[in-house]
Amino acid sequence: MINIQPDIKFKKQLKEVSKSSLNECMQCGTCSVVCTLAPEEKPFPRKEMIWAGWGMKDKLIGNTDIWLCHQCGDCSTYCPRGVKPADIFSAVREISYQHYAKPKFLGKIMNDPKWFPFALLIPVVIISLILYLAGTLQIPEGPVNYSKFFPHAWLNSSFTFLWFLTIGLGIIGLRNFWKDLKMQNPDLKPKGSFIKNLFAIRKEIILHSNFSKCSNKKSQKIAHLLVFYGFILLLFVTAFAIYATIVHKYPLGITNPFKILGNVAAIMLFIGLGIMILNRIFDKENLGNNTYADWLFLISMFLLTLSGVVVQAARFLDWGIAYHLYFFHLICVWFIIIYLPYTKFGHLLYRMVAMVFANSVGRK
Ligand code: SF4
Numbered sequence: 001m002i003n004i005q006p007d008i009k010f011k012k013q014l015k016e017v018s019k020s021s022l023n024e025c026m027q028c029g030t031c032s033v034v035c036t037l038a039p040e041e042k043p044f045p046r047k048e049m050i051w052a053g054w055g056m057k058d059k060l061i062g063n064t065d066i067w068l069c070h071q072c073g074d075c076s077t078y079c080p081r082g083v084k085p086a087d088i089f090s091a092v093r094e095i096s097y098q099h100y101a102k103p104k105f106l107g108k109i110m111n112d113p114k115w116f117p118f119a120l121l122i123p124v125v126i127i128s129l130i131l132y133l134a135g136t137l138q139i140p141e142g143p144v145n146y147s148k149f150f151p152h153a154w155l156n157s158s159f160t161f162l163w164f165l166t167i168g169l170g171i172i173g174l175r176n177f178w179k180d181l182k183m184q185n186p187d188l189k190p191k192g193s194f195i196k197n198l199f200a201i202r203k204e205i206i207l208h209s210n211f212s213k214c215s216n217k218k219s220q221k222i223a224h225l226l227v228f229y230g231f232i233l234l235l236f237v238t239a240f241a242i243y244a245t246i247v248h249k250y251p252l253g254i255t256n257p258f259k260i261l262g263n264v265a266a267i268m269l270f271i272g273l274g275i276m277i278l279n280r281i282f283d284k285e286n287l288g289n290n291t292y293a294d295w296l297f298l299i300s301m302f303l304l305t306l307s308g309v310v311v312q313a314a315r316f317l318d319w320g321i322a323y324h325l326y327f328f329h330l331i332c333v334w335f336i337i338i339y340l341p342y343t344k345f346g347h348l349l350y351r352m353v354a355m356v357f358a359n360s361v362g363r364k
């Protein structure tokens with residue numbers, strides 16, 4: 001006998017985010033049959049539909065399969081009852097960012113549009129405070145030189161501190177997720193270290209090969225690869241830029257190889273994000289319900305890329321509004337970094353941990 005305690009609050013939230021009915025499922029199993037990613041044993045998403053109907057939050061949140069889904073939408077298309085398992089999976093992922101958020105309030109403000117102004121205000125206040133402490137909270141005279149506005153020592157130290165703080169807080173959330181995965185699957189014992197299992201799934205991460213098994217549009221895989229590698233390249237170029245400021249080789253000329261790499265990264269991000277945005281607008285049937293988290297991720301990443309390119313042009317062309325644009329770009333950068341584990345960006349990390357767990361317990 002199993003004692004089930006439905007979490008009504010969770011169920012209401014799941015219904016609101018997924019915009020799908022939770023109690024219409026008749027357990028026919030069509031969704032699991034059409035899903036090309038579902039394993040033979042305990043396939044998804046049929047079993048999750050019972051848990052969703054019963055509001056079993058712990059079962060759904062501490063479940064690897066929620067993250068093994070690549071949102072192709074086939075299960076929703078073929079469901080004879082009009083239930084949308086793909087949207088329900090997407091909603092559980094979104095709720096997970098809040099559930100594992102440390103501190104909790106960051107998860108809340110990043111997943112509720114009414115808190116958006118407050119979420120935006122946090123990086124604005126932090127950056128203004130740093131500029132005030134550095135004594136540069138005014139527009140400098142003469143040719144555009146961003147280091148006169150935000151001195152490199154202040155920029156590098158605050159950026160690095162923030163980055164490590166985000167990673168630290170993100171790791172706490174991921175550790176709790178890992179504990180839940182173990183707790184919800186007591187009969188499965190992970191084998192091998194985390195690193196060993198991560199190495200074993202390297203091909204899937206590097207090539208995003210599950211996208212090819214899934215009936216997702218080819219353009220979705222290309223877009224994900226472009227955004228994934230564009231962002232990694234951008235991080236690499238940023239790390240070099242920090243080094244260049246320390247050895248006094250900054251700013252970089254337009255023909256500097258690292259400047260060129262930075263612009264290549266921007267082009268990759270523009271194309272990848274552009275495809276994702278177009279697919280979200282014109283392919284709702286397959287991609288399902290567009291949520292606040294989807295748009296927040298796409299628009300903030302797009303603005304980050306666009307403002308980076310414009311700020312670069314403003315320096316070379318000595319525009320009068322260069323420092324205002326630079327301030328806006330810094331807000332975009334800090335917005336992405338501070339909130340990385342609490343937005344859709346976090347799916348990179350949660351999916352990776354779920355895949356490592358699945359590999360460690362032999363779930364293929
Ligand atoms: S196809 Fe629809 S009705 Fe059938 S098990 Fe899946 S969600 Fe339920």
Ligand code: SF4
Pocket residue numbers: 031034035036037038044045068069070071072073074075076085086089214
């Ligand atoms: S959206 Fe696609 S990958 Fe995800 S459960 Fe449905 S059929 Fe499977």
